[in-house]
Amino acid sequence: MCAAARSAEQGNPFSCAACGYTHYFSPFTAVGALIVDEQEQMLFIVRGKDPGKGKLGLPGGFVDAGEMAEQALVREIREEVGLEIVRYEFLASFPNSYAFSGVICPVTDLFFVAHVASLSNFQLQEGEIDDWKLLPVANVGPQDLAFDTHWKAIQAYAGQRNGEPRT
Numbered sequence: 001m002c003a004a005a006r007s008a009e010q011g012n013p014f015s016c017a018a019c020g021y022t023h024y025f026s027p028f029t030a031v032g033a034l035i036v037d038e039q040e041q042m043l044f045i046v047r048g049k050d051p052g053k054g055k056l057g058l059p060g061g062f063v064d065a066g067e068m069a070e071q072a073l074v075r076e077i078r079e080e081v082g083l084e085i086v087r088y089e090f091l092a093s094f095p096n097s098y099a100f101s102g103v104i105c106p107v108t109d110l111f112f113v114a115h116v117a118s119l120s121n122f123q124l125q126e127g128e129i130d131d132w133k134l135l136p137v138a139n140v141g142p143q144d145l146a147f148d149t150h151w152k153a154i155q156a157y158a159g160q161r162n163g164e165p166r167t
């Protein structure tokens with residue numbers, strides 16, 4: 001704010017010794033969708049770029065400023081895989097991190113169980129995604145996924161399906 005030279009010390013919040021300006025490094029918000037077909041197979045994308053290039057992920061993305069997380073969910077699924085969400089339920093949230101131009105930023109991942117009108121309209125976004133797969137949840141392990149939070153969300157979904165209490 002005041003253009004004073006920054007001291008070497010880092011922290012959250014960051015406070016400027018010269019002018020007192022304080023900046024909080026709050027998490028970004030991201031959404032992910034768990035979309036399951038009639039055969040209980042879950043929709044995964046194969047990531048086309050790092051982090052996790054070549055690994056599986058749940059479709060989703062970042063919430064824009066001024067946007068509802070629910071709107072971001074519908075928008076991202078439409079943009080990323082060309083599917084129209086007709087109904088969704090909040091599942092769970094998990095803390096994550098993401099490197100923006102080499103800077104590790106905290107992220108809050110919000111996961112929704114999403115229902116689509118039809119999986120037949122599937123259309124992949126060029127560049128971002130290499131491929132997609134419908135897989136039984138039991139066939140997917142943490143080593144297959146680009147993000148640990150996606151694995152946690154899948155476990156939360158499986159637990160809910162098995163009638164385990166929410167934690």
Ligand SMILES: [Zn+2]
Nearest residue numbers: 002016018019
């Ligand atoms: Zn300052």
